[in-house]
Amino acid sequence: MTTTPYPLTAIVGMADLRLALLLNAVSPAVGGVLIRGEKGTAKTTTVRALATLLPPIEAVAGCRFACDPAAPDATCPDGPHETGAHASRPARMVELPVGASEDRLVGALDIERALSEGVKAFEPGLLAAAHRGVLYVDEVNLLGDHLVDSLLDAAATGSSSVEREGVSVRHASRFLLVGTMNPEEGELRPQLLDRFGLTVEVAASRDTDERVEVVRRRLAHDEDPAAFAAKWAAEEDALRERIAAARALLPSVRLGDGALRRIAAVCAGFEVDGMRADIVTARTASALAAWAGRTDVTTADVRQAALLSLPHRRRRAPFDAPGLDEDKLDEILRQFEDEEPEPEPDPEPEPEGPDDGPGDGGPGDDGPGGGQPPQDANGPDSPDLPGQRQRQEESEPAGDAGQEPSAPREAPQGSAAAESGDTPAVAAADPFRTRKLDVPGLGEGADGRRSRARTAHGRTTGARRPRGALSKLHLAATVQAAAPYQRARGRSGPGLVVRRDDLREAVREGREGNLVLFVVDASGSMAARKRMGAVKGAVLSLLLDAYQRRDKIGMITFRGADAELALPPTSSVDAGAARLERLPTGGRTPLAAGLLRAHEVLRVERLRDPSRRPLLVVVTDGRATGGPEPLVRAARAARLLAGEGTASVVVDCESGPVRLGLAGELGRELRGPVVTLDELRADSVSALVRTVRNTNSRRAA
Secondary structure (H helix, E strand, C coil): CCCCCCCHHHCCCCHHHHHHHHHHHHCHHHCCEEEEECCCCCHHHHHHHHHCCCCCEEEECCCCCCCCCCCCCCCCCCCCCCCCCEEEECCCEEECCCCCCHHHHHCEECHHHHHHCCCCCEECCHHHHCCCCEEEECCHHHCCHHHHHHHHHHHHHCEEEEEECCEEEEEECCCEEEEEECHHHCCCCHHHHCCCCEEEEECCCCCHHHHHHHHHHHHHHHHCHHHHHHHCHHHHHHHHHHHHHHHHHHHHCECCHHHHHHHHHHHHHCCCCCCHHHHHHHHHHHHHHHHCCCCECCHHHHHHHHHHHCCCCCCCCCCCCCCCCHHHHHHHHHHHHHHCCCCCCCCCCCCCCHHHCCCCCCCECCECCCCCCCCCCCCCCCCCCCCCCCCCCCCCCCCHHHCCCCCCCCCCCCCHHHHHCCECCCCCCCCCCECCCCCCCCECCCEEEEEEEEECCCEEEEEECCCCCCCCECHHHHHHHHHHHCCCCCCCCCCCCCCHHHCCEEEEEEEECCEEEEEEECCHHHCCHHHHHHHHHHHHHHHHHHHHCCCEEEEEEEECCEEEEEEEEECCHHHHHHHHHCCCECCCCCHHHHHHHHHHHHHHHHHHCCCCCEEEEEEECCCCCCCCCHHHHHHHHHHHHHHCCCEEEEEECCCCCCCCCHHHHHHHHHCCCEEECCCCECCCCCCHHHHHHHHHHHHHC
């Protein structure tokens, strides 16, 4: 890995992403950027390139918390500060690893010295290092809940607090939050999502010339980073000057009542929650005007600001991707056409950069990759970058992800689908709130919200000697351990003589996330449209519940002659919903194959992540056809799963006046509860939780 960052002006395409980052450099009050996109699209490269363009900051000399000498923090642990002693240093970009501990993020307090010496020996964390700089979180959607909670608290209050049994340290922590994520790996908690001021979607370019230029510049940079950076130094300096000029102009930008009414109308029209969207959009529009060298906010500024600040805030159905209807946005803004002021002329065009490539280039993080094609200008006030060359291109046809699903079509006569008896996929019924399903016992998996587990957070249930660095002190147990030895240790004053062996850490019980593996019957016996629609609605509801409880999910479907792993275990519940929606039905019912496939998937996952306990959810009517003794083979497969201690739930989809009760027999073999679709609802009269616990008690006995 090179130590010389890739220049921002050399990034190919990625116009929206570069603009969003630069607007935050102009006005940090905008609130940061969330970058969504597939892997290898230069997300990390672009963010790191921003750090070298930020203006330096003045900080109190010797202060580990970067206090502003003009307004030092009165609660700074390194204070009080003497006036006049300060130094200039570059703004920092601090990276938060996904697997970081809470102490690494917020800082650690030396409890032993605090108890024995009465001093606050505090080691600052990443929140202190990022103060007045950039906090960058790669794969922010994979952060644990305990880290997300600390981030939310710091982002909301502008400070970070560390408390250990009555000993408290607080310091200022105001930073520009930038996060990247791959939506295929799971979505972000709504509370943290709303804390990002802007959001941008990125994708690799499909233009051949752009991809060639990306590879050319990436190879040139890797061969000689210093020479490559020197080649773009003039453009980088010009961009720094433009950021400084925009910052100086920002206080003079006039956000009149007309612009405010446009912003309010747009936010109300898209039914965003709360008022943060209005405030962020207003700040972004002002930054756009300053970036363009103007003091008046125009309709074009409001439109561009809305496209960056609202997609992740609008109300949407579960599993819908963020986005904004631009036609609706234009319709709302057309109501104010008569109020539009005369635009100011454009500033002088910036010189083009070296290489004269097909755009402002950039590499992918994991190898050759590209950015989005350059965006068309929004009008005479459209912002531009030094070294950037705008060009209009014909728009590509929208992909499958952006189109409405076409109506199901019957398979042609004589085709494989027709011969297998498949029927087209049917839409899922509306999702509903489900009863809580959990895994019995006490686990030690990743933090979540489903099953009981020993975690670093939650209620205290006991004490033990610390394993490694002490983080959660159990004060009463520590005092109790140290008390019998005070006379032998020569205690003469009121203080307690505490040694390392006396320390006890709290044992806490909270909730963990599980691996929820769905085994869905998609055979001909489930093919009735109303029935399969209800089944899909139930599975969709369980997927939504898994998302809220921070689970990993996987899906196996069985029909015809075999079972298929439709979705390998993943944190992306959206992917599971998409696979479910496209699921066709028909053919025989190879129940044993579905259970055996589940056994194999769980075996592999235990090797990959032994601490994450599985929950098997079998959605079927219990029928089994195909091959000799299909029910006997299904029972053997079920006993194999039960023998390994796999927690299971059978969702009985059988309906009609005549019922065979085969799902109940399957549940007995799996040693798990059996619930009907109606009992799965949280508002059902049936007490599902009690049923699950009673079944687990019988199994333990």
